[in-house]
Amino acid sequence: MSKRIFMQQEAILDIIQGMARLTRKHLQERKIPDPAMIGIHTGGVWIAQRLHQLLDIEPPLGQLDISFYRDDFTRIGMNPQVKPSQIPFDVEDRHIILVDDVIQSGRTIRAAMNEIFDFGRPASITLVSLIERSGRELPIQPDIMGLEPPLADNEHIRLQGPDPLVLEISGHPGNREAS
Amino acid sequence: MNTPIQQTDAQGRLRHFLSIEGFRREQLEQILDAAESFAMLPGRQVKKVPLLRGKIITNLFFENSTRTRTTFELAAKLLSADVINFNVNVSATAKGETLLDTLRNIEAMHSDMFVVRHQASGAAHFIARHAAPGVSVINAGDGRHAHPTQAMLDMFTIRRHKGDFTPLRVAIVGDIQHSRVARSQIMALNTLGVSEVRVIAPRTLLPAEARSLGVHVYHDLAQGLEDVDVIIMLRLQKERMEHALLPSEHEYFQLYGLTQARLKKAKPDAIVMHPGPINRGVEIASEVADGPQSVILQQVSYGIAVRMAVMSMALGGTAGETQS
Numbered sequence: 407m408s409k410r411i412f413m414q415q416e417a418i419l420d421i422i423q424g425m426a427r428l429t430r431k432h433l434q435e436r437k438i439p440d441p442a443m444i445g446i447h448t449g450g451v452w453i454a455q456r457l458h459q460l461l462d463i464e465p466p467l468g469q470l471d472i473s474f475y476r477d478d479f480t481r482i483g484m485n486p487q488v489k490p491s492q493i494p495f496d497v498e499d500r501h502i503i504l505v506d507d508v509i510q511s512g513r514t515i516r517a518a519m520n521e522i523f524d525f526g527r528p529a530s531i532t533l534v535s536l537i538e539r540s541g542r543e544l545p546i547q548p549d550i551m552g553l554e555p556p557l558a559d560n561e562h563i564r565l566q567g568p569d570p571l572v573l574e575i576s577g578h579p580g581n582r583e584a585s
Numbered sequence: 586m587n588t589p590i591q592q593t594d595a596q597g598r599l600r601h602f603l604s605i606e607g608f609r610r611e612q613l614e615q616i617l618d619a620a621e622s623f624a625m626l627p628g629r630q631v632k633k634v635p636l637l638r639g640k641i642i643t644n645l646f647f648e649n650s651t652r653t654r655t656t657f658e659l660a661a662k663l664l665s666a667d668v669i670n671f672n673v674n675v676s677a678t679a680k681g682e683t684l685l686d687t688l689r690n691i692e693a694m695h696s697d698m699f700v701v702r703h704q705a706s707g708a709a710h711f712i713a714r715h716a717a718p719g720v721s722v723i724n725a726g727d728g729r730h731a732h733p734t735q736a737m738l739d740m741f742t743i744r745r746h747k748g749d750f751t752p753l754r755v756a757i758v759g760d761i762q763h764s765r766v767a768r769s770q771i772m773a774l775n776t777l778g779v780s781e782v783r784v785i786a787p788r789t790l791l792p793a794e795a796r797s798l799g800v801h802v803y804h805d806l807a808q809g810l811e812d813v814d815v816i817i818m819l820r821l822q823k824e825r826m827e828h829a830l831l832p833s834e835h836e837y838f839q840l841y842g843l844t845q846a847r848l849k850k851a852k853p854d855a856i857v858m859h860p861g862p863i864n865r866g867v868e869i870a871s872e873v874a875d876g877p878q879s880v881i882l883q884q885v886s887y888g889i890a891v892r893m894a895v896m897s898m899a900l901g902g903t904a905g906e907t908q909s
Contacts, residue, residue, distance in 0.1 A: 471622065473622070474622070474634040474635075474636050474897075475634065475635060479636055479897075479901050479902075480900075480901065480902070481902060482901070482902050483598050483898070483901035483902025484598075484619055484897060484898045484901045484902070486615050486618075487618075488618065488619055488622050489622065490621055490622040490624075490625040491622070491625065492625070497630075498630070520635070523631075524629055524630065524631035524633075524634070525629050525630055525631075526630045
């Protein structure tokens with residue numbers, strides 16, 4: 407399978423800057439003064455760490471490993487690299503900004519929301535993603551998105567990191583669709 | 586008949602957990618890593634996860650054990666599985682049903698997993714050999730043979746307190762001869778690469794083949810405890826006294842009871858463990874059992890997380906391949 411670098415750290419950080427701006431605007435419009443942020447393991451956490459800093463959010467950053475909430479557990483089994491989820495603040499009635507690196511099927515986000523609710527009932531969840539790509543299987547859309555690269559169905563985009571952050575595409579662009 | 590049961594499938598995924606024997610270090614560490622995530626759950630509003638929703642787990646206990654059965658039951662429930670408890674006292678085996686008949690009957694209730702405790706060594710293996718494809722078996726203690734989940738929760742406790750296994754010196758004290766826990770612990774400690782495992786016991790409670798298990802043997806408690814990082818006390822079973830293997834509880838305590846004074850022989854930060862239930866004043870003094878170096882109650886909590894890890898790993902990734 408061919409692998410190629412799609413984007414380097416500098417460009418990615420520029421995009422994250424833009425996402426921070428959009429998120430701030432979103433929070434003002436929704437009149438959310440004091441949000442908390444949760445990153446989804448692994449790539450989502452890397453982006454969340456930077457956003458968390460840029461937005462100057464007070465509660466510590468939460469980290470979610472959705473291994474225990476996957477809907478394909480009975481098919482694929484336990485993720486051997488499972489890490490504990492850590493949300494070091496009270497979720498109850500809190501406005502949450504949920505951060506992931508790539509949104510494709512939407513299943514990860516569904517699992518993440520299910521897990522967040524087991525920590526408490528949040529006031530709201532805002533979804534932020536670096537990449538939005540085709541292939542949605544559930545009605546889940548990001549509120550804020552950094553980039554929507556045109557990708558063929560059999561192309562995969564992956565964020566490598568954390569230092570430096572690099573976006574990599576693997577697979578063949580044979581039947582790239584117009585986006 | 587005696588072909589060994591494969592505890593993992595072709596992809597190396599856990600299917601049965603019958604004995605520590607046959608597992609590699611990375612595989613045991615994977616169980617401990619998963620348990621680490623489950624150990625975080627009690628801090629949350631909802632303490633359970635949906636991993637095993639729709640699965641049925643049967644606790645098949647032919648030997649009484651409130652604590653072990655309860656932690657298995659709780660572990661299954663926290664994984665969202667449904668649980669059947671099948672106890673020998675109230676069951677048909679008392680009416681002459683064979684082990685195999687019992688198994689077939691419960692299988693007809695579509696159980697996905699059996700958690701088996703039996704007084705006969707090899708009972709869990711027997712059930713694993715005869716269970717339908719796709720049904721997992723966890724050994725919750727068979728005769729004098731093995732009690733692998735107890736050993737793993739002990740390893741989890743040690744790792745939580747000591748971090749790395751490699752430099753550790755661990756002493757197991759008491760009735761090694763009759764202890765399935767000790768056997769599994771020794772195997773797990775050696776697989777995880779501790780630097781030294783010691784067993785400390787009177788000659789009558791030590792199996793002849795003890796040295797072949799890869800341990801150093803001591804008959805003197807104070808000597809054996811010198812500079813150890815971890816002390817694992819075993820429960821002294823009273824029936825041993827009846828079989829004249831030991832003179833009296835009092836004398837046993839004099840020679841092999843863990844007291845505060847003897848504990849001082851170990852490293853100052855040594856932890857004291859015990860699989861429970863403890864006999865105060867027989868194998869361990871109350872001041873030690875309740876003292877700052879004791880981690881006995883933490884072992885009970887960790888037992889739930891470790892059993893969740895083993896159960897979920899054994900039942901994950903099984904859909905669509907029940908016949909293969």
